[in-house]
Structure formats: C-alpha cells, structure tokens
Amino acid sequence: MTVEDIPPATTGSLGAAPSADAIPARLRRSGGSPRQVFRVTLVGTLVLAMLASRDLVTWTERLGDSRALEAVQSLAAEWDGMMAKLGLVRPHEELRLAIRRLLDWEWPGGDD
C-alpha cells in the first residue's frame, strides 16, 4: 500500500511499529491513578443508572428469567419508579421525544 510515504509522525521509532500514540504525549503529562479511574467509572455508572433507569429495566429483562434475575428485575423496576418520582427520567424522555421529532422531519412539500 502506498502508505510507504506515511508521515514521519506515524513511522516507527520502535522497529517496524507505527508509534503515533492516539493520545499525544502532551495530553498524557497529567492524569490520575487506577483508583481515580475506578472512582470515575463508579460515579459514572451511578449517574447513568439514575438518568437512564428506563433502559436499566429493559436491560435486566433481556438478561433472562432465572429466580435471581427476577429479583434483580424487580429491583430495577423499583429503582426506575423511584427515579420517575424524583423526575430524573424526564430528560431521557424529552430527548427521546426530540429525536423522534427529528426523525419525522420531512422536506418542505414532502407530502405532495
């Protein structure tokens, strides 16, 4: 392939390996530890579980129908009910509605 003339930034300093890191070195100078990665993931998961509780229910239903899973499913449904009471499912529903409107959007005179 004529990538023979590939830019120097992506040609190898490591033998034959292309060495252009996807995340440039200047962005890797600061960051965190595995502990912080875990914290970010945990907080992200909890926030997602609050804001997307509707999908949490659907997801647990797709997992199967064993006895243990039934308990998980009813927990998910309860959780979703709680989130709905707190009004946290509203943004999810509003976004779904907005995207549906966009999908129905037609060119002017499209019905002619």
Next chain:
Amino acid sequence: MLFPTSGFLLFFLVVAAAMTLLERRFAAQKAVLVIASYYFYAQWDWRFCFLLAFSSTVSYAAGRLIGATTDRDRRRLVLGIAIALHLGLLGTFKYLDFFVLSANELARLLGLQHELPFFEVLLPVGISFFTFHGISYIVDVYRGDVAVCRNPLDLALYMSFFPQLIAGPIVRAAYFLPQLARRSAEPIPIAPALLLILGGLFKKVVIANYLAIGLVDPVFAAPTSYGAPDLLFAVYGYAVQIYCDFSAYSDIAIGVAALLGFRFPANFNQPYRAERLREFWQRWHISLSTWLRDYLYKPLGGNRHGKLKAYRNLMVTMLLGGIWHGAGWKFVAWGALHGGGLALERLFEPWLAHHSRHKATRVIATVVVFHFVCLGWIFFRAEDFEVAWLYIAGFGSGWSEGLHQAGPFMVALIAIGMAGQFTSAALFERAAAVLGRVPSWGLGATAGIAVAAINALGPEGVAPFIYFRF
C-alpha cells in the same frame, strides 16, 4: 459483549476495581487482564477461546524457537510454519466456504458435474485481528524488531487484550510488548480517554446507527426503488456510517486501553479530507494499512524494483487487503478499485503535484478522492456484485426525483459526520485540557450524564459494529 452496553460498563467496572486493588502488583494486573479478556471473548462463543489460545501458543512457541537459534534456515522454517498455521486457521474459518463456492462455480462453468460440499464454518469474531497480531509478533521477532517474549502471560495479553481483540486497532508487538515489561510511570490520561470514549459512543450510537436504519440499509436493500438523489445520499450516508462506526470502535478501544494504563496507536485521522487516494490510506484504518505495507507490500519488493513492479505490488496488496475484509468477490472488486486508483495516482504523480499548488485544485482533489472512495463503498456495502451494479446503474436516471429516504435529519447526520473530518485537532486537546481540571467525581458525573444523553438519543438496541464481521 458490545462496548455501548450496560453489560460492558459493569464488566469494565469490575476490571477497574481489580486494577485498583492490584495497583502495586503489575504481574497480577496483567493476569487479571488476560482472564478478563478471555471472559470478554467467551461472551460471543466460549469455543472461540480455544482458537485464541491456540493462536497465542503458536506465536509464543514460534517466537521462542526463532530466538533460540541463529541458523537462518531453521529460523525461516519456524517462521514459515507459524505463518502457515496462522493463515491456515484464518483460511479455514473465514475463506473455506468462499473457496468451495468459487470452485463450484468454476466447475459449473467448465461443465463439470461434481460439486464440493459446504462446511458452513462459524466465523469467530476478531479472528482476522488476532491472526494479524500473531503474524506481526513472529515476523518482528524474526526480523529482530522486537525481543523474544519469554513471559507467556505477556504474549497471551498481547494477543487477547480485550479493547482491541474484536476489531482492532492492530497493535504491533514492538509497540505493545514493551509496555508489558514494566508498569508505566505516566499518569493515566483520564480526561482524553473519556473524551475518546464519549465521542466514539456518539459516533456509533447516534450517527452510525441512525444512518444505517434510516437511510443506508433500506436504500442498499432495494436500490432500484429509489431515485438517483437518494442513491447518492445513501452512499454518502454509508461513507459517514462506516467511518463513524469503525473509528468509534477504535476510539473507544483506545480510551478503554488508556484507562487501564496502556497506549494504543492512532487508527483514523480524518480520512475524508484526503487530497490523494494515497493520503486516504494514510488516514484510514492506519494500523491495517501500515501492517499491509510492512508485512506484504515491502516484502513483495515495494517500489524498489521499478514502476511496473511497484504497480503490481500495489495491486496485490490492495487485492489481499480487500479479501481480508471478507470472503467475497465484491471485496476483491473493492480492493482492485483502490489498487488501480493508487497505481493511476502514482502514474500521474508529477502532473498531480504540479496542479495541487492552488487551494481550489486541492479542494477539487478532496472532492474527487471522496467520490472515488464512495464508489468503492458501493461494492463494499452492497449485498453482492449484482446489487452493486444495479446501484451504480441507478445513477443513470431518476435525477428529477427528490430526496425521499434521505430526509433532513439524515442529511444533517451526514453533514455532522463530514464536518468532523475538517475540525481542528486542537479542539480535542482544548476540551481534554478543560476536562482534565475537573475532579474525578465530577468527571464521572459528566461522563454519566453524557452517556445517558447519548443512550436516550440513540435508537432502541445496539447494532454490532460493522468490522466485527471482518
């Protein structure tokens, strides 16, 4: 287990917890990652894990045997056997039925009665990728580009590391194995990694999935039912869909690997802004094009033996690159189209160089290259050759018909996808710098809100990534 699913999020949460608990024990972290990777792979079909283990064992043993001798013939023999085993595995699972079908068609043309039976072999996901990883390792050991890996755990992790296992990027041994020798002293770039993951999720869940459902799939399923404008926009739609789908997988893989403390190479770099076809291949699926360059084009002689042989080598490389994508003549046609285009471009290089000094001609060149690539995508996406020709024939008439399937939202998605090709890289860096100042709980909350929004915006259910089938 797909990246944009709750299942993957929980899986990653467990892996991240294990990485935290084993923060000071790098060897244990690597062992956990190997187990996690095999668990991840087993979610498709546990039997595939044996193939992966076999491929890893072949690579490890070949590396040790090549490293244990200075006898050139013996090293060559081991290299040959190991490559044959890898390609044999790939050929059996990916191409056997294609060869049977082609042989039967040839036999029919020759008037022969006998037909070979089909085996209907199940294609293991990611087999092309881990085969290329294995070949890359043994060839690099043979060439002396990478040290022999003596730790089987390291090689097992190189071959199976879950972020890249199913659809790349193809990470070279010389790039990845040194990262396993000792724990990186660098901090984990959490903010840029999260940005890559969130951007990838948006590209896949919103742009690629809607374009597929709303435009590309229906038009490619029955091209004769649509007018030329819809056909044109469906090809543009597919160009954006496949880019958003595949680059999304790469971005998420790179981000996930970064969160686990590993570096991956870039795999895409705004390919549709290319002014030459050659440049397109320097920007599209970079890890595959550089792999083909280093392990196929160059060993064939590259451009070292005159123009004619360079054209031949280009053609052979692109044809095999096409077949790598799938067992079918449409992929051969796609490869041939690109090989021919690259050869022609090389032939007219002086003329092109002379005329590419002005901005206007460079813009025209970008438009021409994009449309050439789109022509290739028709073969790539169409169900078969016949549908591809019907699709192309559709451009010959029906231009007076308006856009029906390509509604305003679909056109807007195409415009957003194309706009992303021309944004400055500095934008990403600025956003990463801003996010980098946010404390970890804030980063988590921001990511959670963004994922929830992407999830709400996307269609119900998640379609698999296009490159899973390759």
